[in-house]
Amino acid sequence: MSSDEHVKPLSELALRVKALEEELAAAGLVDPAAIDAIIDAYENKIGPRNGARVVARAWNDAEYKARLLENASAAIAELGYSGMQGEEMVAVENTSGVHNMVVCTLCSCYPWPVLGLPPAWYKSAAYRSRAVSDPRGVLREFGLEIPGTTQVRVWDSNAELRYLVLPMRPAGTESFSEAELAELVTRDAMIGTGFALSPGGADAVRKP
Amino acid sequence: MSGIHDLGGVAGFGAVKPQQDEPVFDEDWKRRMFGVFVALAATGTFNGDEFRHAQERIDPSVYIKAPYYERWYLAVQTLLAEKRILTSGLNHRALAPAEVDAFLAAGAHYRSRQSAVQRFWPGDSVIVRSHHGTGHTRAPRYARGKPGIVERHEGVFTFADSNAHGQGRQPQSLYRVRFSARDLWGSDGAPQDEVYLSLWDAHLDAASAADE
Numbered sequence: 109m110s111s112d113e114h115v116k117p118l119s120e121l122a123l124r125v126k127a128l129e130e131e132l133a134a135a136g137l138v139d140p141a142a143i144d145a146i147i148d149a150y151e152n153k154i155g156p157r158n159g160a161r162v163v164a165r166a167w168n169d170a171e172y173k174a175r176l177l178e179n180a181s182a183a184i185a186e187l188g189y190s191g192m193q194g195e196e197m198v199a200v201e202n203t204s205g206v207h208n209m210v211v212c213t214l215c216s217c218y219p220w221p222v223l224g225l226p227p228a229w230y231k232s233a234a235y236r237s238r239a240v241s242d243p244r245g246v247l248r249e250f251g252l253e254i255p256g257t258t259q260v261r262v263w264d265s266n267a268e269l270r271y272l273v274l275p276m277r278p279a280g281t282e283s284f285s286e287a288e289l290a291e292l293v294t295r296d297a298m299i300g301t302g303f304a305l306s307p308g309g310a311d312a313v314r315k316p
Numbered sequence: 317m318s319g320i321h322d323l324g325g326v327a328g329f330g331a332v333k334p335q336q337d338e339p340v341f342d343e344d345w346k347r348r349m350f351g352v353f354v355a356l357a358a359t360g361t362f363n364g365d366e367f368r369h370a371q372e373r374i375d376p377s378v379y380i381k382a383p384y385y386e387r388w389y390l391a392v393q394t395l396l397a398e399k400r401i402l403t404s405g406l407n408h409r410a411l412a413p414a415e416v417d418a419f420l421a422a423g424a425h426y427r428s429r430q431s432a433v434q435r436f437w438p439g440d441s442v443i444v445r446s447h448h449g450t451g452h453t454r455a456p457r458y459a460r461g462k463p464g465i466v467e468r469h470e471g472v473f474t475f476a477d478s479n480a481h482g483q484g485r486q487p488q489s490l491y492r493v494r495f496s497a498r499d500l501w502g503s504d505g506a507p508q509d510e511v512y513l514s515l516w517d518a519h520l521d522a523a524s525a526a527d528e
Contacts, residue, residue: 121383122343122345124389125345125348126345126348128393129352132352132356135402135408136407136408136409136410137355137359137361137401137410138355138356138411139355139410139412139413141413142351142355142412142415143354144351144413145416145417146350146355146420147347147350147351149416149420150340150350151340190422190423191420191422192419192420192423192424193423195424195427196426196427213323213324213458214321214322214323214324214454214456215371216384225340227334228338229332229335232329232333233323233326234330234333236324237323237325237327237329238329240324240325240500241324241325241501241504241505242504243509244506244509246332249331249333250332256506259508259509259510260506260508260509261509261510264456264511264512265514266454266455266515267470267476267514267516268426268427268474269514296334
């Protein structure tokens, strides 16, 4: 159950949304069966496993990685992912010298085709306000300590470009298949609030 | 507008509380509201910039306290009323179930094929204009008046600030602009860190011009 504070009882909100959908359906503006299909797409089909496959392909194939960094929209579309809230994609690569992090301070813009819908924390006032002004403090709240020798770059998604972080490939994965590599890529690693998992299963820990 | 939604750098909201494995929608009304929005957007009832601006005009105390999808509900109601969608007597069209996958895969159109003036080039020093009017703008408060370096011309894009007011796409050049954390936040910013924004021609002045 969400711990949101709210100004109206939730049951009243639920009734109001139901009434809105019914009014729109009666007016011929929406088809509830289409709404069912939209919900199904984002609950069951479109999610971070898409982005994980993009990252795994980039780790596995240097030419794909080069295409991804040059024109992310086209490279991501090669894997069949495209469209709403991902029309203009940019991939930003983490290295030992640079850690990238993505936010939308003005609302909640997020690359839906590769990550699905954003988590509540990404949409929260706490993240939207502090990701740009105190990224290292926010990353500590995610359990990440970025050393002083690494630059943090925060990408504010204020226009229609959407960002996918390409996390660093964990050590010890040289023999991994693309499918096995994809298993290591977490949603948070592609936003920049996590690292990819190490082969042992625990998050890779960045040593200073 | 310098509204409550413009949260970059605002203090007082406390720690981020990440939750593991949360469901995409934790309540049914939220998933229905999401679906209603996408279905209406798909048939051009409103554009995304109008939708954002309608959220920005929610009473500030409601904006901060309301569950996320209640803001979507309020914004959709505002747009339906302002555009007289339900009272106009015009024929309406609903997105059909068979059209959903194709619509989601195609998305909307923001990059323009039109050419436009390119005022800035990679390496140029720019200052973000201080004033962006009382309507919708995607130039956040924390960057206004701040110096940045143009890193890249992203292309020519629909200008969100005008598209939100039904003034048409008015495409203009969009730039990737890099800001140092020190310039944005003073000594509170880590000296090596940076923030990147995508800003349009109308948001920027050349640094030398602004100094005059």
